[in-house]
Amino acid sequence: MPDTIHVALFDDSKAIRDSLGTLLGTTSGIGLCGCFPDAVQVLEKVAACKPDVVLMDIDMPGPLNGNGIDAVRVLHAERPDLPIMMLTVFGDEDRVYDSLRAGAVGYLLKNDDPSSLLEAIQDVHGGGAPMTPSIARKVMLHFQRQGMPKDAPAVILSTREKDVLQALVDGLSYKMIADRLDISFETVRSHIKHVYEKLHVHNSAEAVAKTLKGRLLG
Amino acid sequence: MPDTIHVALFDDSKAIRDSLGTLLGTTSGIGLCGCFPDAVQVLEKVAACKPDVVLMDIDMPGPLNGNGIDAVRVLHAERPDLPIMMLTVFGDEDRVYDSLRAGAVGYLLKNDDPSSLLEAIQDVHGGGAPMTPSIARKVMLHFQRQGMPKDAPAVILSTREKDVLQALVDGLSYKMIADRLDISFETVRSHIKHVYEKLHVHNSAEAVAKTLKGRLLG
DNA sequence: GCATCAATCCCACGTTCGGGGGAGGCTTGC
């Protein structure tokens, strides 16, 4: 049966392993080729059972610092073409996001209904990346941030505006900026107000982040 | 009615405008605030009808080089917080992908059933980014491509301290950080106090700068 | 058992920011 999708499952919860394992093992078109309570020596385990798709619990205790994300990093580095899907619970978006950065291609909720799970596995095996809109949005933000390689500068700052922005990046307070540039406190505020408008930000931290990530300054 | 989502629709097909417009106009919780056959002067049109969400046909003729993607670019540059969703047909993945690069946050198929459309609009308005697995996978590839070289941490932050620091980099206020991490405002302040001590900084701008320059976070 | 530390929460206090105005002088370009 060449069109059977072989799945390896990593989860420290026996209940999950049992229920998910049974579901996967009894579904036509999908076969459970390995089932593990931890991800130590994940490379060896994967090499042994040769899965097409890996399901990895996002929250697994173990020597790999307490979750499955490091296992994803290791596995993805070694086997970049092997799709990994995270198992998680509702509301754990930050770690899902970290997992995606580590190399996972998607995730599914442990309490999704069976048909969704199977559909997601087929999506992944078929080259897709199932994710919810809110996760997708986080990915999009980072994706678009570097979307423009060498395009227009996008934001045009005046000389003085660049000066105060640089000073912000250097961690100076408004008062210290005024001193460095030898202008009044109010002028500093005025420039910063304009910078915030142009960058579409609302505080110094965001301005600095956008500046450094977008290389707005020399 | 503060909980009504105001939608602006751009599509050159009268049939689509009529059917979609009627659907949106008659759904409670959603209001059609503008409906246009082209995207010329898109900024003015949007400014006039003040939508919460923009629906943009991906394939619209006009002076803006033949599709709605340039309109997205223009609109997103000026109004980065205004979510734009593309209207497309099945199998048009490359242009959907281009749209996402241009700043759209999601897309929907013109022949999706009405409930999916409405759900997607609500997703987008709620900060999500609805997309299909195959589109998501394309995004993921580029997203993971720019894996960063990991240097020495130099400074050891606890898990929670990294969380709040990341939130600072994202431009959030203390209040918003408390909300994101589901902890109290005071706890956020406490964590940030410790982060500042460890990084030897005295404000958020400096902390963000040191973080991004030193690659202290994943 | 005890020390340590991370993580959570609280209070008080002054300082700093952020956003909303406005205004005058200056150069640049149409």
Place this chain on the structure above:
DNA sequence: GCAAGCCTCCCCCGAACGTGGGATTGATGC
């Protein structure tokens, strides 16, 4: 000439921040 943009300065005012003290719980380590 006049609009537009930049640079400079000023006011008000509320919200947010930074720093100084605490406290409690739980896990970890010796």
